[in-house]
Amino acid sequence: AQSVSQHNHHVILSEAASLELGCNYSYGGTVNLFWYVQYPGQHLQLLLKYFSGDPLVKGIKGFEAEFIKSKFSFNLRKPSVQWSDTAEYFCAVMSGGSYIPTFGRGTSLIVHP
Amino acid sequence: DGGITQSPKYLFRKEGQNVTLSCEQNLNHDAMYWYRQDPGQGLRLIYYSQIVNDFQKGDIAEGYSVSREKKESFPLTVTSAQKNPTAFYLCASSPRTFGTEAFFGQGTRLTVV
Numbered sequence: 001a002q003s004v005s006q007h008n009h010h011v012i013l014s015e016a017a018s019l020e021l022g023c024n025y026s027y028g029g030t031v032n033l034f035w036y037v038q039y040p041g042q043h044l045q046l047l048l049k050y051f052s053g054d055p056l057v058k059g060i061k062g063f064e065a066e067f068i069k070s071k072f073s074f075n076l077r078k079p080s081v082q083w084s085d086t087a088e089y090f091c092a093v094m095s096g097g098s099y100i101p102t103f104g105r106g107t108s109l110i111v112h113p
Numbered sequence: 114d115g116g117i118t119q120s121p122k123y124l125f126r127k128e129g130q131n132v133t134l135s136c137e138q139n140l141n142h143d144a145m146y147w148y149r150q151d152p153g154q155g156l157r158l159i160y161y162s163q164i165v166n167d168f169q170k171g172d173i174a175e176g177y178s179v180s181r182e183k184k185e186s187f188p189l190t191v192t193s194a195q196k197n198p199t200a201f202y203l204c205a206s207s208p209r210t211f212g213t214e215a216f217f218g219q220g221t222r223l224t225v226v
Contacts, residue, residue, distance in 0.1 A: 009153060032212040044203065044217040051212045090155060099144060099211050105155035 002027040002095045006104035013081055014112050021076040021107050023091035032094040033074040034101065035065055039087045047089075050074060061085070083113045115140050119204050119218035126198075126225050134189045134221045136204035142216075143209040145187035149173060150201040150220070159202075162187055163209055191223060198225045 007022040025031060035047040048059025055067040065076045074091060088108050092101040117138045126132045138145065144163050148156040158171030162181040176195025181187055187206075191198045201222050207215040 006155075034214055036217075043219045044205075046214045049212075049214055094211060097211055099207060099209055099213065100146065100158065100161055101215055102158075103148070103156040105153060 002093055002102050004091050004093050004102055004104035006089075006091050006107050008107045009105065010108050010110075012110045012112070015083055016080050017111075019076070019078040019081045019085070019109070021089055021091075021109075023074045023076065023104060024072050025074070025091075025093045025095070026072065027093065027095035028072075029096055033065070033067060034092040034094075035059065035063070035074075035076050036090045036092060036103075037087050038090065038106075044090065047076070081109075081111050083111050085109060086111045117204055117206055117216055117218035119202075119221050121221060122219065124221055124223045126223065128225055129193045131190055131192050132198075132223065134191070134202055134204075134223070136187045136189065136218060138185050138187075138204075138206045138216075138218075140206055140216060141184070142206035143184070144207050145181065146205040146207075146215065147171075147177070147179065147187070147189045148203045148205065150203055156203060159189065198223060 003026045005024045033050040036044045037047045038044045047063050048057050050057050050067045058064045063078050088106050090106045091104040120135045146161045147159040157173050159177050160179045162168040168179050178190045203220045204218045205215040
């Protein structure tokens, strides 16, 4: 069974700091990768996704992620965070032709103004 | 507006009672899912349905039941057999296509006292 690991469970940053959240998955075949965000009191929404092609994908609100197949990784980055980025972030993967996403445990990000 | 509606937002039940959580979507998606979200554990799949009148157990199906009598509806029943039912429950849907993201409802927070 596929699995997703998010290494950082809690991250605390000051505004303007750079962000990188780690995500590794276990499946070695074709994968689709996603980052979702859950702002306080809101539903999960898609930040970005990788399907094929350019391994560097850009999402909403200045986020980007890089798919590194050799490392089974899909880390999320943002060069300068804002207070409004405070949220929980989830990495998810679809693999082996399955359209059912498997999620990581999530990373809680707090950005201090 | 197209989307997924979960009701109610907050639900309180006494221990030993069954309770049903509602999930309706008007996105014309074939697949629907129920996830359970607990702090530090991410989203864990309870049940999923690929098509009307068909559903499959996910990773933590014990103590839960579902039905899929209509394409737009996928209610979840938390039975008295579920040992730790207090949690945040998320319903999602997606086209039955590899690489397409899932869309989520606002969630139902169930508290069993």
